[in-house]
Amino acid sequence: MKEFLEGSHAIAEIIKACRPGVVSAYPITPQTHIVEDLAQMVADGQLKAQFVNVESEHSAASVVLGGSAAGVRVYTATSSQGLFYMQEVVFNIAGMRLPVVMTCANRAISAPINIWNDQQDSISLRDAGWIQIYAENNQEAVDFHLLAYRLAEDKRIMLPVMVCMDGFILTHGMETVDMPEQEKVNKFLPEYKALYKLDPAEPISMGLLADPDYYMEARFAIQETMKETIGYLSEVSQEFKGVFGRDYGDLLVEEYQVKDAEKVIVAMGSVCGTIKEVVDAQRAKGKKVGLLRIITYRPFPYARIYAALKDVPKVAVLDKAVSLGACAPIAAEIKATFQGKKKAPQVISSFVAGLGGRDITVETITEVLRRLNTKEVNSDFIDLKLELLKEEYGD
Amino acid sequence: METSPLFKAGHTACAGCGQALAAKVVIEAAGPNTIIANNTGCLEVFTTKYPETAWGVPWIHSLFENSAAVASGIEAALKYLGKKETTNVIAQGGDGSTADIGLQALSGMLERGHDILYVCYDNEAYMNTGVQRSGLTPFDTNTTTSPMGAQSSGNIRPKKPMPEICLAHGIPYVATASAGIPQDLQRKVKKAISIKGPKYIQVHVPCPLGWRHETNQMLNVAKLAVETGLYPLFEYENGALSGRRQITPKPVEEYLKSQGRFKHLLNNPEEIKKIQEIADYNIKKYNLKLEA
Numbered sequence: 001m002k003e004f005l006e007g008s009h010a011i012a013e014i015i016k017a018c019r020p021g022v023v024s025a026y027p028i029t030p031q032t033h034i035v036e037d038l039a040q041m042v043a044d045g046q047l048k049a050q051f052v053n054v055e056s057e058h059s060a061a062s063v064v065l066g067g068s069a070a071g072v073r074v075y076t077a078t079s080s081q082g083l084f085y086m087q088e089v090v091f092n093i094a095g096m097r098l099p100v101v102m103t104c105a106n107r108a109i110s111a112p113i114n115i116w117n118d119q120q121d122s123i124s125l126r127d128a129g130w131i132q133i134y135a136e137n138n139q140e141a142v143d144f145h146l147l148a149y150r151l152a153e154d155k156r157i158m159l160p161v162m163v164c165m166d167g168f169i170l171t172h173g174m175e176t177v178d179m180p181e182q183e184k185v186n187k188f189l190p191e192y193k194a195l196y197k198l199d200p201a202e203p204i205s206m207g208l209l210a211d212p213d214y215y216m217e218a219r220f221a222i223q224e225t226m227k228e229t230i231g232y233l234s235e236v237s238q239e240f241k242g243v244f245g246r247d248y249g250d251l252l253v254e255e256y257q258v259k260d261a262e263k264v265i266v267a268m269g270s271v272c273g274t275i276k277e278v279v280d281a282q283r284a285k286g287k288k289v290g291l292l293r294i295i296t297y298r299p300f301p302y303a304r305i306y307a308a309l310k311d312v313p314k315v316a317v318l319d320k321a322v323s324l325g326a327c328a329p330i331a332a333e334i335k336a337t338f339q340g341k342k343k344a345p346q347v348i349s350s351f352v353a354g355l356g357g358r359d360i361t362v363e364t365i366t367e368v369l370r371r372l373n374t375k376e377v378n379s380d381f382i383d384l385k386l387e388l389l390k391e392e393y394g395d
Numbered sequence: 396m397e398t399s400p401l402f403k404a405g406h407t408a409c410a411g412c413g414q415a416l417a418a419k420v421v422i423e424a425a426g427p428n429t430i431i432a433n434n435t436g437c438l439e440v441f442t443t444k445y446p447e448t449a450w451g452v453p454w455i456h457s458l459f460e461n462s463a464a465v466a467s468g469i470e471a472a473l474k475y476l477g478k479k480e481t482t483n484v485i486a487q488g489g490d491g492s493t494a495d496i497g498l499q500a501l502s503g504m505l506e507r508g509h510d511i512l513y514v515c516y517d518n519e520a521y522m523n524t525g526v527q528r529s530g531l532t533p534f535d536t537n538t539t540t541s542p543m544g545a546q547s548s549g550n551i552r553p554k555k556p557m558p559e560i561c562l563a564h565g566i567p568y569v570a571t572a573s574a575g576i577p578q579d580l581q582r583k584v585k586k587a588i589s590i591k592g593p594k595y596i597q598v599h600v601p602c603p604l605g606w607r608h609e610t611n612q613m614l615n616v617a618k619l620a621v622e623t624g625l626y627p628l629f630e631y632e633n634g635a636l637s638g639r640r641q642i643t644p645k646p647v648e649e650y651l652k653s654q655g656r657f658k659h660l661l662n663n664p665e666e667i668k669k670i671q672e673i674a675d676y677n678i679k680k681y682n683l684k685l686e687a
Contacts, residue, residue, distance in 0.1 A: 021471075021472055021475035021476070022468055022471045022472050022475060024468065024471075048475075049475065050471035050472070050474055050475050052467060052468065052471050052507065053507070054464065054467075054503055054507075055499055055500075055502065055503035055506070056499060056500075056503070058460075058461065058464070058499075058500070059461065059463075059464035059467070059499075059500050059503050062457060062458070062461035062464030062465045062467075062468065062500065063464050063465070063467050063468035063471065064468055065457055065461075065465055065468060066432060066455070066457075066464065066465035066466060066467060066468025066469040066470075066471075066472070067468035067469065067471055067472040067475075068468075068472075069455050069465070069468075069469065070430070070468065070469040070472035070473060070476075071472065071476070072472040072475055072476065074468070074472075088458055089457070089458065089461065092457050092458055096457070197453075198430045198453035198454075198455055198469060199453055200427055200428045200429065200430065200452060200453055200482060203427075203450065203451055203452050203453045203454070204453060204454075205443050205448035205450050205453075205454045205455070205456075206454070206455040206456070207443075207455050207456035207457055208443040208444065208445040208446075208448065208456070209439070209440055209443055209444045209445060210445045211444065211445070214445050214446070
């Protein structure tokens with residue numbers, strides 16, 4: 001049913017429909033509305049979950065780890081510093097192969113402290129062993145949570161999934177969303193049955209010490225699963241289409257006017273909506289531009305991106321995060337995609353924009369396309385206020 | 396040690412490990428319908444080196460400091476599944492993971508009222524990493540990070556009052572116990588398990604390696620800590636002192652001279668006096684002295 005909803009509320013509604021048994025969270029802007037709504041649903045008896053109010057994000061992640069290990073579907077949400085405070089638990093959950101689902105309401109990282117959107121938080125945790133999926137709008141954010149549980153609990157995968165949605169832009173934005181009906185959700189996402197769990201009837205030990213004779217194989221297994229997941233994403237996405245009618249293709253990337261394009265911007269998340277507007281406007285003027293939107297950032301879809309961009313002359317990668325002292329994160333992956341390959345864009349330029357909530361406007365995107373020329377640039381910051389960069393050390 | 400289906404022989408604890416003895420007593424008292432969440436530490440390392448495990452109950456280790464939170468999630472899941480009434484949940488860890496790095500998670504677990512027994516195995520330093528001082532290291536103890544030297548007689552602070560900190564959360568049961576008196580520990584675990592809500596038991600567990608005593612002296616050393624008043628054994632139920640182990644106090648030197656970690660104090664009457672004062676304070680506070 002189509003409803004006009006705040007992003008956070010829509011997420012709470014879909015989580016309710018997914019029927020988790022344990023929800024745990026610690027408040028951080030801009031994640032708060034999601035967990036407030038879930039708390040209310042539990043208080044009203046609409047969601048039969050245990051809602052565990054914890055004293056930190058570290059414990060929120062630990063509580064859902066414990067709940068998942070005990071054989072129950074679980075949910076948590078966080079942002080920014082909260083995700084960083086969870087970090088060791090985040091790695092631990094993946095290492096223990098627990099199908100936890102988390103929302104990351106993307107927000108900048110301190111210092112300076114800043115509550116507004118960029119993607120530094122989740123991108124910094126790219127190596128944790130979580131599948132990371134980035135939503136462009138609230139319909140996707142809703143659908144991706146449903147897909148996230150299916151993927152996480154898939155016996156061939158058994159890895160946690162982080163659904164990333166831009167803080168405020170999506171979490172606090174009002175959009176019309178087609179909310180999946182409960183009956184169809186139940187069909188697509190049946191009752192959770194754990195592959196392994198803590199159960200006195202069949203006692204197992206979890207989280208054992210692996211010495212150098214065993215550790216590498218455990219990590220290798222996750223790496224292999226990640227590779228295989230590239231194919232499973234497409235399969236589950238098609239099944240989703242069959243039930244709900246919405247088509248996310250292979251769930252890896254979206255190609256928007258990429259065929260025949262001379263310039264393509266690669267980006268991730270809500271900014272792609274703005275980029276599509278610019279692409280439409282420029283196409284109307286006869287300029288051959290396009291967008292390659294990355295949907296799944298982990299596992300990184302190298303082959304799919306290679307196929308999409310190999311014949312594009314100029315590529316601009318727009319990062320809403322930085323790797324201070326090195327190439328911007330997505331740009332590094334895109335360049336790695338073409339390393340040693342027969343075909344490659346003549347230019348792959350890297351741009352950084354929208355850090356700490358600075359608006360990425362139509363003008364920003366137009367400027368990216370303007371700077372995308374024969375001279376390759378690396379981590380070129382867009383929309384900098386040069387007057388703020390004057391050094392004032394006094395005498 | 397006799398083998399047990401819940402805590403099997405063949406683990407790799409050092410000879411004379413007080414923690415191994417206490418952990419076995421705890422799980423045997425709690426019984427097979429128990430799920431354990433274990434902090435990182437000696438107990439975790441010596442019982443679960445892949446591909447082996449000493450545990451005959453469902454057991455999980457996640458990280459150094461989060462067993463109280465992991466156990467909270469397990470307990471919440473059991474409630475959701477309608478299995479809490481038939482399943483005990485124990486969170487456990489050493490003194491460092493309990494009183495230092497895991498204190499926040501423990502406080503959260505206590506405050507939220509989870510039906511969980513938390514057991515702190517207190518061997519009074521970070522033994523797994525090589526005897527560094529923790530918040531539960533006693534005053535004047537010679538450890539690798541509170542060494543005695545020309546300007547130092549060891550650890551500069553007394554033990555963090557963990558039982559009192561737990562009590563302040565208003566939880567229904569707090570007790571101390573000793574590996575040297577296993578029957579008492581067993582009784583306290585059984586009692587704790589029978590009470591609904593958060594429970595805290597802190598067990599004094601000698602570490603021959605870190606305390607530097609002969610492995611066959613573990614029980615005697617543990618008993619001496621109790622008998623001198625340095626490790627008072629007590630129980631609080633619903634905030635009121637409901638039990639204590641009374642003693643005919645022995646001078647603290649008897650305890651101090653049993654271990655290498657206090658050897659530097661033996662010719663230092665001034666420091667011994669300070670430690671005797673700690674014992675005397677405990678004896679008075681908990682009314683430990685047996686009347687003649």
